[in-house]
Amino acid sequence: MFKVTIDNITVEVEPGTTILQAARQIGGEVVPPAMCYYSKLKGSGGKCRTCLVKVAQGSAADPRPMPKLVASCSTPVQDGMVVQNITSPEVIEARKAIVEFLLINHPLDCPVCDQAGECDLQDLSFKHGMEETRYVEEKREFDIVDIGDKIKLHMNRCILCYRCVYTADQIAGKRVHGVMYRGDTAEISTLINESINSNFSGNVIDVCPVGALTDKTFRFKSRVWFLNPMNAHRNCPSCSGKVTAWMFGNEIYRVTARKDTYGEVEEFICDECRFEKKNKSDWTIEGPRHIERNSVISANHYEKSKKPSIIKPLEEKTEAPE
Amino acid sequence: MDNSNVQSLSGRSKVVSDKKLSFVERLYLPAIFKGMVITLKHLLKRKATIRYPETKREFSDIYRGRHVLKRDDQGRERCTACGLCAVACPAEAITMVAAERKAGEEHLYREEKYAEKYEINMLRCIFCGLCEEACPKESIFLTTEIVKSDFLRDRFIYGKDMLVEPIDKPIDISKRQTPAVLAFKKEKNRKHND
Numbered sequence: 001m002f003k004v005t006i007d008n009i010t011v012e013v014e015p016g017t018t019i020l021q022a023a024r025q026i027g028g029e030v031v032p033p034a035m036c037y038y039s040k041l042k043g044s045g046g047k048c049r050t051c052l053v054k055v056a057q058g059s060a061a062d063p064r065p066m067p068k069l070v071a072s073c074s075t076p077v078q079d080g081m082v083v084q085n086i087t088s089p090e091v092i093e094a095r096k097a098i099v100e101f102l103l104i105n106h107p108l109d110c111p112v113c114d115q116a117g118e119c120d121l122q123d124l125s126f127k128h129g130m131e132e133t134r135y136v137e138e139k140r141e142f143d144i145v146d147i148g149d150k151i152k153l154h155m156n157r158c159i160l161c162y163r164c165v166y167t168a169d170q171i172a173g174k175r176v177h178g179v180m181y182r183g184d185t186a187e188i189s190t191l192i193n194e195s196i197n198s199n200f201s202g203n204v205i206d207v208c209p210v211g212a213l214t215d216k217t218f219r220f221k222s223r224v225w226f227l228n229p230m231n232a233h234r235n236c237p238s239c240s241g242k243v244t245a246w247m248f249g250n251e252i253y254r255v256t257a258r259k260d261t262y263g264e265v266e267e268f269i270c271d272e273c274r275f276e277k278k279n280k281s282d283w284t285i286e287g288p289r290h291i292e293r294n295s296v297i298s299a300n301h302y303e304k305s306k307k308p309s310i311i312k313p314l315e316e317k318t319e320a321p322e
Numbered sequence: 323m324d325n326s327n328v329q330s331l332s333g334r335s336k337v338v339s340d341k342k343l344s345f346v347e348r349l350y351l352p353a354i355f356k357g358m359v360i361t362l363k364h365l366l367k368r369k370a371t372i373r374y375p376e377t378k379r380e381f382s383d384i385y386r387g388r389h390v391l392k393r394d395d396q397g398r399e400r401c402t403a404c405g406l407c408a409v410a411c412p413a414e415a416i417t418m419v420a421a422e423r424k425a426g427e428e429h430l431y432r433e434e435k436y437a438e439k440y441e442i443n444m445l446r447c448i449f450c451g452l453c454e455e456a457c458p459k460e461s462i463f464l465t466t467e468i469v470k471s472d473f474l475r476d477r478f479i480y481g482k483d484m485l486v487e488p489i490d491k492p493i494d495i496s497k498r499q500t501p502a503v504l505a506f507k508k509e510k511n512r513k514h515n516d
Contacts, residue, residue, distance in 0.1 A: 111458050219422065220435050222420075
């Protein structure tokens with residue numbers, strides 16, 4: 001086991017763990033944000049540079065610091081490594097610059113975008129970015145494309161994280177879309193406009209950190225903060241059937257996979273669950289999903305409160321047995 | 323029963339006595355004259371009321387009255403149904419339904435999404451102006467006009483027909499914008515600022 005110290009908190013991890021994974025084992029504020037890394041997709045990470053951290057001490061054997069900030073999602077830990085994330089002003093400054101870079105070609109169409117309210121880039125720029133833009137040049141523009149009849153691609157909003165490409169490759173099985181061209185002109189494209197027709201292709205919507213890939217069946221239907229996310233399940237032959245149903249009254253507006261604290265899906269779901277089953281009778285509703293208080297979705301969202309352990313035995317005492 | 327020993331709650335109570343009036347007091351004339359002086363003094367004072375609707379009071383430039391949904395200088399509706407006014411509204415008075423702009427409707431709506439239905443319940447609205455503050459598209463503004471009274475509750479739910487400003491009669495809202503906003507609007511080199 002390797003000992004790593006991240007922001008003065010020491011944790012023991014398996015050899016081969018990345019710094020980001022080690023930070024996630026600690027949890028809380030010390031976890032670097034990630035836009036492209038996705039723990040469930042092999043080969044993801046190392047593209048967006050949001051998770052840059054400072055390595056103040058390389059290892060116990062060689063205590064020299066690393067010369068530059070490193071991407072924590074793709075750097076494995078070494079024994080005795082000392083990492084600084086939020087305790088280093090250099091990292092905070094770098095992250096601010098990275099957000100500015102990510103936003104260079106990103107349009108300011110959050111009021112129109114369906115992802116607004118649950119967008120990783122929105123959260124990231126709110127937390128780390130600047131209030132004002134310094135960019136006055138032309139932003140690159142693309143036409144809005146349909147990928148299949150259920151998914152819409154807004155290439156303007158894409159930050160080229162490659163998550164959807166890995167999903168199509170590894171989850172949907174048959175890869176029919178990828179990134180064409182290079183550098184500034186790179187774009188997501190289905191090769192020669194071939195539509196995605198795997199049963200798991202809808203997962204590219206969930207893995208997209210921005211609003212580049214959106215659900216056409218939910219397009220402009222509502223804003224996410226007006227809906228109530230509910231845990232729901234059904235017997236599905238092709239996937240686990242565990243989803244989040246976004247409800248308004250008794251209507252299901254859309255179905256997504258359940259996402260954990262890092263915005264990653266817990267289990268990938270099939271397209272039948274996602275796009276076809278929009279009736280309440282199709283699902284067993286378990287109850288409201290936990291939403292963090294700092295999220296806009298938590299407006300008017302009520303969950304059952306967990307009573308502190310002191311209250312429970314008291315209640316049991318006061319309830320007279322019949 | 324003599325209550326004079328009981329402590330009064332307000333401290334302002336007076337003990338009433340029925341002592342005999344003197345001759346001058348019994349004439350009542352000084353008291354009547356004193357009363358007339360007060361009446362005549364009020365005749366010369368400025369009136370507290372006005373003759374509405376013949377005369378109207380002057381409103382502040384930033385009076386928060388009924389809402390307007392602005393159009394841009396080309397007459398297109400600015401509202402894109404982003405829902406920020408509705409989520410900011412503390413009285414939950416605003417609802418909307420969004421729709422996608424079709425080809426050929428570019429002269430009607432500014433963005434690719436627009437509000438197909440937009441309703442404000444004027445009985446719920448507390449005229450706090452938070453919707454105006456939340457709006458990222460400079461679409462909703464409060465005006466100096468007041469909401470007209472009516473007999474039926476459902477007539478107070480204002481739809482787009484009541485809220486969107488008429489093309490031929492634009493409503494000036496420039497006085498409601500802060501100097502910082504007006505200065506920012508002059509920066510034409512930002513694309514979203516045209």
